[in-house]
Amino acid sequence: MFDSVKGFGVTFAHMFKKTVTVKYPEVRDATAPRYHGRHILNRHPDGLEKCIGCELCAWACPADAIFVQGGDNTAQERYSPGERYAADYQINYARCIFCGLCIEACPTRSLTMSNEYELASDNRRDLIFTKEQLLAPLLEGMEQPPHPMRLGNSEKDYYVSGVDNPGTSIGAEYSSTERQQQEASS
Ligand code: SF4
Ligand code: SF4
Numbered sequence: 001m002f003d004s005v006k007g008f009g010v011t012f013a014h015m016f017k018k019t020v021t022v023k024y025p026e027v028r029d030a031t032a033p034r035y036h037g038r039h040i041l042n043r044h045p046d047g048l049e050k051c052i053g054c055e056l057c058a059w060a061c062p063a064d065a066i067f068v069q070g071g072d073n074t075a076q077e078r079y080s081p082g083e084r085y086a087a088d089y090q091i092n093y094a095r096c097i098f099c100g101l102c103i104e105a106c107p108t109r110s111l112t113m114s115n116e117y118e119l120a121s122d123n124r125r126d127l128i129f130t131k132e133q134l135l136a137p138l139l140e141g142m143e144q145p146p147h148p149m150r151l152g153n154s155e156k157d158y159y160v161s162g163v164d165n166p167g168t169s170i171g172a173e174y175s176s177t178e179r180q181q182q183e184a185s186s
Pocket of ligand 1: 060061062063064065066091095096097098099100101102103
């Protein structure tokens with residue numbers, strides 16, 4: 001009898017506490033700033049891709065969720081500074097556990113994670129994101145690759161100047177819903 005009263009006491013006490021649930025999807029609380037959401041393949045300030053097709057992210061992934069196929073840049077067709085680029089890049093979100101090991105492994109900071117978490121789908125095919133889906137959008141001043149290197153003659157120019165001019169994933173670190181809201185309010 002006493003235990004029952006004690007139990008109801010806990011329930012009663014919680015009735016007057018602040019509600020922590022929200023009416024999703026009508027209401028969306030902001031995630032923690034470092035929340036691990038959908039990945040982004042970032043770009044240099046001129047639009048060239050930061051990914052060099054090295055596959056380190058794929059090797060680091062404990063869930064075997066990443067597929068990378070490297071390709072050679074040529075003078076006529078350049079997608080990234082240096083010798084190599086990712087000819088194909090896929091992440092399978094049916095496998096990904098959002099651990100972040102892949103972004104730690106990436107030597108060029110090409111791969112980062114956004115706060116976007118709305119990734120559910122009713123079929124597996126749609127959970128395999130292609131390179132086109134993962135690439136950061138082109139911002140003002142960026143040009144769609146392939147194109148020559150605009151920031152210098154060697155890939156070093158990109159990484160040395162990268163400290164002050166890091167390129168961007170700006171706009172891609174937000175969910176598509178947040179992006180639409182930002183565009184509407186600007
Ligand atoms: S977050 Fe983890 S599981 Fe997902 S792709 Fe990266 S390494 Fe693999
Ligand atoms: S995302 Fe980074 S680690 Fe993965 S292939 Fe590209 S450069 Fe290498």
